[in-house]
Amino acid sequence: MQLRKMPTKLSIHSLSLNSLTDELVKLHLKKYNGIQIYQWIYQEFVDSFSKMSNISKNSQEILTNNFYFNQLTIVKELIDQHDGTIKFLIKLSDDQLIETVLMKFDYGYSICISSQVGCNMGCKFCASGLHKKIRNLSVDEIVLQYVEVQKYLNKKSKGRISNVVIMGIGEPFDNYANLKEALNIFNNHYGIAIGNRHITVSTSGILPYILQFGKDFPQINLAISLHAPNDSLRSQLMPINKKYDIVNLMNTVKKYLKITKQRICFEYILLKNINDIDEHAEQLAKLIKGLSCYVNLIVYNNVSENVYHPSKRFIPFMQILQNHGIITTKRLERGIKINAACGQLRIRQIEVNGKL
Secondary structure: OOOOOOOOOEEHHHOOHHHHHHHHHHOOOOOHHHHHHHHHHHOOOOOOHHHOOOOOHHHHHHHHHHEEOOOOEEEEEEEOOOOOOEEEEEEOOOOOEEEEEEEEEOOEEEEEOOOEEOOOOOOOOOOHHHOOOOEEOOHHHHHHHHHHHHHHHHHOOOOOEEEEEEOOOOOHHHHHHHHHHHHHHHHOOOOOOOOHHHEEEEEOOOHHHHHHHHHHOOOOEEEEEOOOOOHHHHHHHOHHHHOOOHHHHHHHHHHHHHHHOOOEEEEEEEEOOOOOOHHHHHHHHHHHOOOOEEEEEEEOOOOOOOOOOEOOOHHHHHHHHHHOOOOEEEOOOOOHHHOOOOOHHHHHHHHHHOOO
16 A cells, blocks of 8 residues: 655654644544654654554554654753753754753743744843844744753653743744744643643743734743833843834733733843842833733843843842832842853854854
């Protein structure tokens, strides 16, 4: 019997369960094979259809002829002996480099995932933007960061990753189509099975996609990188503000909150003598007062290529916000000893290699 074949092979990790099922139906395979495949690749982490023992040999051959297993390679790992944070430098199939960070908390493991090779947002304090975007990550390249790091943990019998944050290298909403498919894969209960409230996506503020994200994923957490309370300062730090200013950003946030009925997070890196004085805290409180939100104050990780330094004014800044009724947290410092800020390890490797 002639085995059915599609024009080109598809990466098995690039398909949501619905998309995979559609492809299987085209190949005259059973719909329930999709669930079986998901369980094998995301629960057992197999890398061959021949290892899927509850799928017939004939079906395995059809799958092999039509799908492939993409491979990411962990080329370097840096471990912070103080808090256990691990930064992975990962090579893609075209030899481009990305970073993925694994963090351990009291509640379990959290993984910080990249969405692009490089970044075009150009935030002045960020190492990721020191090299422009080369390309978007494909769906499977986003998902396989989780897979490879979970396999790393499995070898050491260390437990399961329970939280996913998309705030590594790149702007997730600048790669929205692939992000959307990847989130569906992370969330599917037959596979990776990360609950909605255990997934967070961070954006610098691409307004049309904030509303689209709210419609597509009303239960998944959204964090907005704000980092300044007024247009003048934010435009200096974050060029995207010149296109999407703070007034329009806040109007969009209000619409997002109406859609989702969920609390939103504003991320705010405190930079010494830049955005950390009392006046900035007062402006920030006025800007977001009345919104269903909280502020996550972030310790800045020094990047040698720029001039910014971490602020020591966390307590007075936080007190001002709290005095205005703003829920405020301080992000736990992770990976300080290993340059865990987005993009730093990749930059060092590029400098060593002398090329991208």
